[in-house]
Amino acid sequence: MNIKINENFKNIKESYLFSDIAKKVKAYQEAHKDAKVIRLGIGDVTLPLPKIVSDAMVKAAHEMSVKETFRGYPPEYGYDFLKDAVSDYYKRNGIEVLSGDIFISDGAKSDLGNIVDILGDNDIYIPDPVYPVYVDSNLMSGRKIHLINGCKENNFLPMPDGLDCNGGVIYLCSPNNPTGALYNFEELTAWVNFALKTGSLIIYDSAYEAFINGDYPRSIYAIEGAKECAIEINSLSKVAGFTGTRCGWTVVPKSLMVGDVSLNKLWSRRQATKFNGVSYPVQRAAEAALSVEGMAECKKNIEYYMENAKMLSELFKEKNIYFTGGINSPYIWLKCPNNMSSWEFFDYLLEKANIVGTPGAGFGAAGEGYFRITSFGTHEATKEAVERLRKLL
Amino acid sequence: MNIKINENFKNIKESYLFSDIAKKVKAYQEAHKDAKVIRLGIGDVTLPLPKIVSDAMVKAAHEMSVKETFRGYPPEYGYDFLKDAVSDYYKRNGIEVLSGDIFISDGAKSDLGNIVDILGDNDIYIPDPVYPVYVDSNLMSGRKIHLINGCKENNFLPMPDGLDCNGGVIYLCSPNNPTGALYNFEELTAWVNFALKTGSLIIYDSAYEAFINGDYPRSIYAIEGAKECAIEINSLSKVAGFTGTRCGWTVVPKSLMVGDVSLNKLWSRRQATKFNGVSYPVQRAAEAALSVEGMAECKKNIEYYMENAKMLSELFKEKNIYFTGGINSPYIWLKCPNNMSSWEFFDYLLEKANIVGTPGAGFGAAGEGYFRITSFGTHEATKEAVERLRKLL
Numbered sequence: 001m002n003i004k005i006n007e008n009f010k011n012i013k014e015s016y017l018f019s020d021i022a023k024k025v026k027a028y029q030e031a032h033k034d035a036k037v038i039r040l041g042i043g044d045v046t047l048p049l050p051k052i053v054s055d056a057m058v059k060a061a062h063e064m065s066v067k068e069t070f071r072g073y074p075p076e077y078g079y080d081f082l083k084d085a086v087s088d089y090y091k092r093n094g095i096e097v098l099s100g101d102i103f104i105s106d107g108a109k110s111d112l113g114n115i116v117d118i119l120g121d122n123d124i125y126i127p128d129p130v131y132p133v134y135v136d137s138n139l140m141s142g143r144k145i146h147l148i149n150g151c152k153e154n155n156f157l158p159m160p161d162g163l164d165c166n167g168g169v170i171y172l173c174s175p176n177n178p179t180g181a182l183y184n185f186e187e188l189t190a191w192v193n194f195a196l197k198t199g200s201l202i203i204y205d206s207a208y209e210a211f212i213n214g215d216y217p218r219s220i221y222a223i224e225g226a227k228e229c230a231i232e233i234n235s236l237s238k239v240a241g242f243t244g245t246r247c248g249w250t251v252v253p254k255s256l257m258v259g260d261v262s263l264n265k266l267w268s269r270r271q272a273t274k275f276n277g278v279s280y281p282v283q284r285a286a287e288a289a290l291s292v293e294g295m296a297e298c299k300k301n302i303e304y305y306m307e308n309a310k311m312l313s314e315l316f317k318e319k320n321i322y323f324t325g326g327i328n329s330p331y332i333w334l335k336c337p338n339n340m341s342s343w344e345f346f347d348y349l350l351e352k353a354n355i356v357g358t359p360g361a362g363f364g365a366a367g368e369g370y371f372r373i374t375s376f377g378t379h380e381a382t383k384e385a386v387e388r389l390r391k392l393l
Numbered sequence: 394m395n396i397k398i399n400e401n402f403k404n405i406k407e408s409y410l411f412s413d414i415a416k417k418v419k420a421y422q423e424a425h426k427d428a429k430v431i432r433l434g435i436g437d438v439t440l441p442l443p444k445i446v447s448d449a450m451v452k453a454a455h456e457m458s459v460k461e462t463f464r465g466y467p468p469e470y471g472y473d474f475l476k477d478a479v480s481d482y483y484k485r486n487g488i489e490v491l492s493g494d495i496f497i498s499d500g501a502k503s504d505l506g507n508i509v510d511i512l513g514d515n516d517i518y519i520p521d522p523v524y525p526v527y528v529d530s531n532l533m534s535g536r537k538i539h540l541i542n543g544c545k546e547n548n549f550l551p552m553p554d555g556l557d558c559n560g561g562v563i564y565l566c567s568p569n570n571p572t573g574a575l576y577n578f579e580e581l582t583a584w585v586n587f588a589l590k591t592g593s594l595i596i597y598d599s600a601y602e603a604f605i606n607g608d609y610p611r612s613i614y615a616i617e618g619a620k621e622c623a624i625e626i627n628s629l630s631k632v633a634g635f636t637g638t639r640c641g642w643t644v645v646p647k648s649l650m651v652g653d654v655s656l657n658k659l660w661s662r663r664q665a666t667k668f669n670g671v672s673y674p675v676q677r678a679a680e681a682a683l684s685v686e687g688m689a690e691c692k693k694n695i696e697y698y699m700e701n702a703k704m705l706s707e708l709f710k711e712k713n714i715y716f717t718g719g720i721n722s723p724y725i726w727l728k729c730p731n732n733m734s735s736w737e738f739f740d741y742l743l744e745k746a747n748i749v750g751t752p753g754a755g756f757g758a759a760g761e762g763y764f765r766i767t768s769f770g771t772h773e774a775t776k777e778a779v780e781r782l783r784k785l786l
Contacts, residue, residue: 001622001651002560002592004513009659016665044465054458057674058451064638065447071637072437106499106669113667114507117533120397136666140510167395199395229394244464245457246672258394266402272409273529274506276499279639279675281450 008142017132017362018042024346025356032354038385040373041356043177043330045241047304049285050297053240056288060281074277077268078104078249082283085290086249092292095219101264103250103271104286106278107242108207108235111250113137114274115203115231118266122201123168127158129178129360129367131205134171150366156181156324156333160194167198172220173205175212178363178372179333180325188217195229201256201263202230207248210239210302212328227253231263238330240289240298247278247286305330308375308382315386319393330375333360337393345371353388401535410525410755411435417739418749431778433766434749436570436723438634440697442678443690446633449681453674467670470661471497471642475676478683479642485685488612494657496643496664497679499671500635501600501628504643506530507667508596508624511659515594516561520551522571522753522760524598527564543759549574549717549726553587560591565613566598568605571756571765572726573718581610588622594649594656595623600641603632603695605721620646624656631723633682633691640671640679698723701768701775708779712786723768726753730786738764746781 021041029037048054063069077083083099090097105111112133124138128147138145148163150156156179172191175182183191195202204220212218220226235248242248256263278286288294313326316334323334336345342359349355349371360370375382414434422430441447456462470476476492483490498504505526517531521540531538541556543549549572553563565584568575576584588595597613605611613619628641635641649656671679681687706719709727716727729738735752742748742764753763768775 001594001649003515003562003594003651005651005654005656005659006511006513009511009654009662012662012666014658014662016662019665042466046463046465048460048463049457051458054454057454057457061447061450061454061674061678064442064450065444067441070439070441072439073435073636074639106672109669110667118399118402120399122396133666140663140666169396201394201396243466243669244673246467246669256394258396258398261398261402263398265407266398269402269405269407269409270533272412273405273526273533274503276502276636276639279499279672280637281454281674282672285454 006140008140012136012139017358021356021358025350028350035354037354037356038377038381039356040377040382040385041358043238043374043376044243045238045376046378047241047301049241049245050289050294050301052294052297053285053288057245057281057285060284064280071280074280074283076272076275076277078102078278079283082287085287089290089295090219090221093218095221097219097221097251101251101253103252103267104278104283105248105250106246107237108205108233108248109133111233111248112203112205114270115233115250115267116141116143117270117274118263119169123165125163125165125168125170127171127173127176128365129156129363129370130171131173131177132363135364147364147366150179152322152335157183157187159187160191163194165198165200168200170195170200170202171205172202173207174217175208175325175329177208178331178358178360178367180329180331181333182212182216182328184216185223188220188223192220192223192226192229196225200229202226204230204232206232207235208238208329209234210298211306211330213306214328216328221251227255229256231256236286236289240286240294241301242286242289245282245285247282304379305375308377308379311382311386312373312375315389321393332373332375334371334373336369336371339369342368342371353385353392355385355388399533401533404532405529410751414749414751418743421743428747430743430747430749431770431774432749433770433775433778434751436631436767436769437636438631438694438769439771440634440694442634442638443682443687443694445684445687445690446678446681450638450674450678453677457673464673467673467676469665469668469670471495471671472676475680478680482683482688483612483614486611488614490612490614490644494644494646496645496660497671497676498641498643499639500630501598501626501641502526504626504641505596505598507663508626508643508660509534509536510663510667511656512562516558518556518558518561518563520564520566520569521758522549522756522763523564524566524570525756528757540757540759543572545715545728550576550580552580553584556587558591558593561593563588563593563595564598565595566600568601568718568722570601571724571751571753571760573722573724574726575605575609575721577609578616581613581616585613585616585619585622589618593622595619597623597625599625600628600631601722602627603691604699604723606699607721609721614644620648622649624649629679629682633679633687634694635679635682638675638678640675697772698768701770701772704775704779705766705768708782714786725766725768727764727766729762729764732762735761735764746778746785748778748781
């Protein structure tokens with residue numbers, strides 16, 4: 001054909017990290033039919049939806065077959081009942097977010113990817129290691145990316161000190177994927193102040209906030225001034241086990257202005273043009289998950305995963321292996337033993353203990369020599385994995 | 394803030410056509426509390442989902458609460474069971490589309506909007522009048538748009554003859570929204586041959602194909618050579634009443650190549666980065682709708698709407714008003730009587746007959762002087778509308 005493609009696609013890897021891992025594991029499993037492989041790689045949940053949540057979805061699915069209760073096109077930005085539930089969820093966590101600033105989405109990944117649509121050719125600042133979507137979506141748009149180095153010295157919590165920035169777009173994720181590290185109030189305040197000072201926009205990924213159990217900010221809007229400099233994107237995937245149900249939200253405060261242009265209006269226009277809202281039964285399920293009763297059930301699931309995180313953390317402490325996360329976060333990010341590279345350790349674990357994790361190098365150059373293990377498995381599998389690791393390491 | 398926004402947003406209207414209409418109708422209704430307004434404006438369905446479809450969704454929603462049947466992340470491109478159901482649906486209509494070329498989406502609007510991500514700075518050819526998403530999504534990317542004029546003389550079926558094109562992206566929609574006009578085999582073959590000759594890519598919107606009852610192509614792939622030049626985007630919104638359930642699909646044949654770059658691979662990469670798949674219960678509902686039994690039920694709903702279309706068409710024939718559509722299409726596109734402009738006729742209908750339609754000018758300059766009426770209302774409301782129109786016109 002005689003058309004032009006988006007040439008920026010040539011700058012990204014052809015396949016996605018987790019596809020590569022799946023291929024390796026499949027090949028291993030085929031060569032070793034009897035191996036009982038334990039998967040602690042991808043961050044997918046394993047516990048079913050709380051009954052109160054699935055009941056709400058069942059009820060709404062049934063409503064769709066009855067003339068009087070059938071619903072056609074949903075509002076592009078989400079039903080008021082769900083935006084109000086999100087606003088109320090924030091309120092219970094001591095944070096004010098207005099319903100009119102909330103956009104319901106089919107998950108954080110879509111909005112994290114699509115948000116580039118409303119932005120121009122800015123300098124982009126992204127911590128390394130990081131969730132690959134921030135980097136890939138910006139590479140696809142041909143943006144200039146500056147990586148902010150996470151390392152053992154800063155406990156994988158890079159700060160803005162010394163960052164050469166005259167206004168740009170800064171991605172933050174806390175608790176972080178993949179490192180499980182999280183900013184405290186003082187540190188996040190420093191980021192917000194830096195953004196305000198330089199006129200930068202923060203895109204804040206709070207997908208893991210529900211795992212926070214201590215005195216840490218659960219939203220960037222817990223920090224003064226954030227409504228003048230930050231968009232927050234959240235997901236029910238980990239909070240409420242929605243990886244297969246698909247719902248999340250994005251907050252674009254009306255106070256975010258670039259000159260006389262409102263980012264809230266730009267995002268409204270983008271969504272009205274390229275999105276048609278989230279399935280009605282899914283929105284009812286999300287409403288139920290965010291209710292007081294629903295969230296109490298979701299919390300039980302989170303506690304279940306955090307027991308796994310504890311089992312794993314204690315082992316790594318026992319073995320004197322440096323790690324971040326495991327508290328206030330479902331991820332554990334460890335230094336590969338014996339100076340192995342990330343992929344060497346991946347192969348070593350797979351072959352010697354039949355355990356699958358994620359090579360840190362897959363999250364960026366600064367992840368080399370590190371490894372991510374998730375707590376989203378079952379108690380039984382995690383316990384078994386801990387036993388195998390105790391013998392091996 | 395000191396960042397750059399996407400300046401192309403300044404070239405599109407701040408609000409969406411249907412938001413403007415909703416505002417006008419609301420104001421009228423507030424000033425005339427007793428008026429019984431009949432809404433034949435927006436193309437939203439009114440009949441509930443067939444029971445076989447909602448039952449499938451209910452069952453899957455229930456599965457999500459049971460450990461053994463719970464599902465986490467869906468495949469980004471859709472479950473095989475649904476891709477196979479789509480492939481089988483094509484097969485029953487005499488068309489071969491391979492499961493591996495199909496991408497399941499949350500609706501046609503998302504994919505029609507997002508497809509621009511994989512394309513470069515091409516010349517864009519769009520029929521006028523047209524579904525506003527083609528124009529707006531390309532304006533947002535700063536593309537150069539050439540409108541192809543639809544008019545009474547070509548029965549709102551513009552053809553490529555004389556089009557100055559050296560390779561570009563061509564949008565086609567048949568049966569068309571808003572005009573209801575549709576290409577026959579010969580005409581669509583001419584478009585495919587033109588695309589092949591000029592090296593152009595056709596983006597074919599087949600959202601209304603299930604309304605075709607005569608000998609017209611229901612897919613661009615019914616035309617020889619289309620797999621070398623066309624992407625097809627379809628939706629279950631009108632086919633199966635999924636406007637509130639949200640599911641559709643996009644076909645990107647592996648044979649679509651730009652040099653050595655496969656468009657299928659580019660779209661795969663785009664979706665894996667910026668999308669996380671469609672809700673599992675929704676995919677089960679879609680599978681049920683596309684089954685032989687499900688489609689038989691959906692067909693009954695389509696026939697119901699087509700009876701409305703018939704009532705309306707007969708009235709306009711009786712009144713000697715020029716129109717397209719109404720057969721093989723849920724839309725009727727009529728010439729405003731007495732040379733009224735589109736918005737004049739909108740006000741006239743609203744005030745004199747309390748009927749809401751859509752001004753043709755909202756679909757592009759070539760729509761001025763025309764008006765769209767949908768057949769998606771109830772029989773009762775449509776009958777009442779016909780009576781009012783009979784008296785008024």
